[in-house]
Amino acid sequence: MNPAKRIGLAVAAPVLAFAIAGIFASALLAVTGNDVAGFWDTMLTWPENRQLVNILNQTGILYLSGLAAAIGFRMNLFNIGVEGQYRIGTFVAAVVAGEAWLPGKANTLLAIVLAMVAGALWAGIAGLLRVTRGVSEVISTIMLNSIAGLLVGYLVAKVGVTTGVSTGTKTIPEESWVGGIQIFGDTPTELYGLVLLAIVAGVAFHVMLNNTTFGFNLRATGRSESAAVAAGVDVKRMVVTSMLLSGAVAGLIGMPVLFGQAHNYGTSFQLGIGFAGIAVALLGRNHPVGIALGALVFSFLAEQGNVLNILVGVSPDIVAVTQGIILLAVVIAYEFVRRYRLRLEQSSVAEQVAGPATEEAKA
Amino acid sequence: MTSLAPAPSTTDAVRVTGIGKRFPGVIANHDISFTIPAGTIHAIVGENGAGKSTLMKILYGVQKPDEGSIEVQGEKVSFSTPSDAIARGIGMVFQHFQLADNLTVLENVVLGAEKLHGIGGDARAKIEEISSQYGFGLDPDELVETLGVGERQRVEILKVLYRGARIVILDEPTAVLVPQEVDALFDNLRELKAEGHTLIFISHKLDEVLKIADDITVIRRGTTVDTVKPADVTSRKLAELMVGSELPSPSTEESTVTDRVELEVRGLEVVDAAGRPVLSDIDLTIHRGEVLGIAGVEGNGQTELVEAIVGMLHPSAGTMRLGDQDISSWHTRKRRENGIGFIPEDRHRHGLLLEAPLWENRILGHQTRPPSVKGGWLNRRGAREDTERIISQYDVRTPGPDTTAGALSGGNQQKFIVGREMSSEPVLLIASHPTRGVDVGAQAQIWDHIREARRNGLAVLLISADLDELIGLSDTIEVILRGRLVGTFDPQTVTPQDLGSAMTGAGEEK
């Protein structure tokens, strides 16, 4: 296949997906009596600078979540528990940073490392259950999500400080905060400093996946566990290791907001990023760049959802449904393109060996 | 093709002419032809992978043939779906039962066929009628989960008859049955035949086939070899037809066997999940430069033997030594690093990442060794270059190392695997059915590669269903039967007939 065709095919799927999603979303808006023209008008308006900052912030957070999910997905391990790992990790970091055993940024660093450790251990439980007892990681991580919520809720009530009707962990001392970055001059919102973690994690993921033996084993196990076993991959160890890695990245998800905005773990803690990350990973085909684009799309929609709600009167539920439609459309479109590409490749191989193959068949 | 083309007759239930079916990279069937007279039991035999199941799927409308024609009761038909086949009175009883455990016999039978006789009294009457007519002895209201295997199978057959089938295909129906149940099944089948049904019976158990069939069609390498009467053949002759003895034999060269032991297996035992032994008391020795062939009817422990030596499953007893090292406790990776090359029986499941490009497949099984890897880091360029080398050296027909493995034909995939396994200069090569599903040209090339490696001092464990291959390549042949090695033969003197009787256990009786 020539490069032009290759790129064409790579672009075809997302274009097809967004076309499908656009049509369905418009139909849905029309059926529910919403202002379709207004919807598109708002959607296609370039966001204001402060909104761009919000979008980038949310993209970074979602990206980390998507990466966490993708590490498991790449070896057919469905870590649905990113949400729980994220909560545990964020809570641990908030407590540690709030206690401030170390001064300044050392405190920050310690908290971030412990967040990763906590997330990894939480995920590791599911990994161990899978390799020792054969418990499906889908079931165990869903249960661990619930347990994480209850455990953290209980602990916050136990150790937290109450402000009005909100109880949260101790506020992190200001010297340990990670300041924002003003990227567009004077906006009331700033890029979280720790959003840059997303870039680091993304590059690390890419290198790990494509350039290391570990990454190769991970992908091989995902593509064919039986072939990996025959090739000498210790699948059990891979399961545990990738769950640990996945959980460690999940532990990072809450860091930008914790050190950049909230400064404690409390009632206004954001829920559901872990689940959104699964969607983003699927949207991005578990590819480091794809996930970034997926996260960008979801963040953009979420940000525009606000404006749509206020200016056009479109319910945020519709925006959520649109996200769902995009996701399904992308998965379907990719499957179409994948099959098409395979057929194309087979016919090109057949051309290559056309003569001998058919003769052999008749022999 | 001795029994081809008797004059077209309406008394023929099924007539298949020149059926061919290709999948990307594999030719599953070609030029399949046979005729089944109405009211007979027709067996179709062949080794696993010979193309039986594809043929059945074509007859039952699951797949469309690329060429050839099918006539049912003298009429030319073309099935797109199984319901087309059912409409023509063809029914299929699958090897794996398709029953809902928590429903009753009646519910299972009417499920999906509610329009025929409703779901109430009429249906019950019909089921009872069929059941008593053929001596099935089934109670319509019994829950399927309480039934034994034999009874379940009868429910499957009842389902097919209920839908009006006159031609019933049974896929390996005895595979799941104990001998008494087999006898009961055969009684039922004879009843069905007496009522004018036509039965197509697929199996590789030769003695059973000889007992029940009126005609036997043998399939090998995707095509019909012959159709014979049970009275005219022995089980030995049938085995020969199945595995082939008239193909050009790979000529044996002079022995390169040395006296240095490369692999030594002692007292190997493997048990299955239920604790029953699938391999017992296996003692094997392979010297450098020696090819040890394992002959046996499929399912007698060959797969387990291979997997135990590669380290994919854990034996319950026994030791294994590679050279002068005890490898019994080693993990697969360490065994491979120390020179075990592996050509798996099922290349799609165990040999390749079908969705990955060839150069990544080059790394598979060699994740810790150059040229594709350097200290934990992949060496993409090294892997690519070495893939190019394999492509040219082993004549893999592909546009290049970036082609996904799944796009290649079976023969080319296999040549690639052979090339890969040879590239790390193994000391022991485990070749499990190395030429199965491979075209004749590739087969000869693979044989040449194995012979050359043997000349260079490689020890080879060769498992094959093809007796000619075994005889032509091996220095020693061991026969495996029910998980035990039951005889050692010298390929120079042995005949396929000798092997055939040892494989089927006929030798034991003497």
Added chain:
Amino acid sequence: MRRFSKIAAVALVASLTLAGCGNDDNSSGSDSAEGCKGASGDGPKVGLAYDVGGRGDRSFNDSAWEGMQKAIDDLGATCTEAKAAAGENDTQREERLRTLAEQGFDPVVAIGFIYSPAAAKVAAEFPDTHFSVIDGYSQFLVGEKPLDNLVDLTFAEEQGSYLVGVAAALTTKAKHVGFVGGTHGDLIKKFEAGYEAGVKSVDPSIKIEVKYLTEDPNDGKVGFENPSGGKLAAEGQLDKGADVIYHAAGKSGNGVFEAVEAAGDGIWAIGVDSDQYQTAPAGQKEHILTSMLKRIDTAVFEYVKAVGDGQAPSGNVTYDLAGDGVGYSTSGGFVDDIKDQIDAAAEKIKSGEVKVPTAPAN
């Protein structure tokens, strides 16, 4: 297998991310179905920011809307509504308030304490716009100097809960009552504390069952939008012998009503926030003893009016029994015979003779 699991994963994710979208229940009365669209007066331009769920919950958010409706009718106010999506963070809430302020809405009413950090930030950015947070705690978040344009509108839920606790204690025959809370957070603990104190004030020997639908204070979904959980919790308490159950669990309370209705005569439930006798189905009405009234409608209306009059409050305004900000309902007439005793308790609270705790005893 791989394809299958991928499809399964997509379906799972879709259900997880989209769950809760189908909860819109627009049966809250024809007068409010149109929302802000019908209003066209020249009074204050109000921006309403709801939490997840929005108008139509028959409880908290609807109560706020009733106040807005009154402002439209009486003050000629106009408005726009915005509601939260599931799984938001403070940034998104800030942006909602900011957009409303930017569009010229004044005042901006944020419904739910979750908006407190966002309001504290945005109010500083828009000094000329008035912000209020129902149940809020933003005053603690603005630093040393309070903002003139920001107010928390809070309620003495414990006082109202005390009164329905008295009603429960006077009604129970089994000397055994129950409490079903949504999430185990500080806000709902106030309800529990007041109720408990009220019950004990009548008869310290009465046994009280307490059940929160979730211990996770962030999980509003299981806490407040979970009627089946509410039903299960109530059934558990009924099995233990309780015969009056007070709920502070939003929509989950509908499950409590169902359980009580099914338990038959002599078994009672107590509603919360608004007079739930009015909105309950006929069969349940006979079992709703009373409701703890939390007059969010009053708070919203008074706040809009004050802003319109140029007298916007700041800091904190607490609506308590004395100001009729909380109370109890008498619809159905089931508490007529004990009304005197409840009112007497109310007088004691108003006079300061009884001080109701805001956190449960244990």
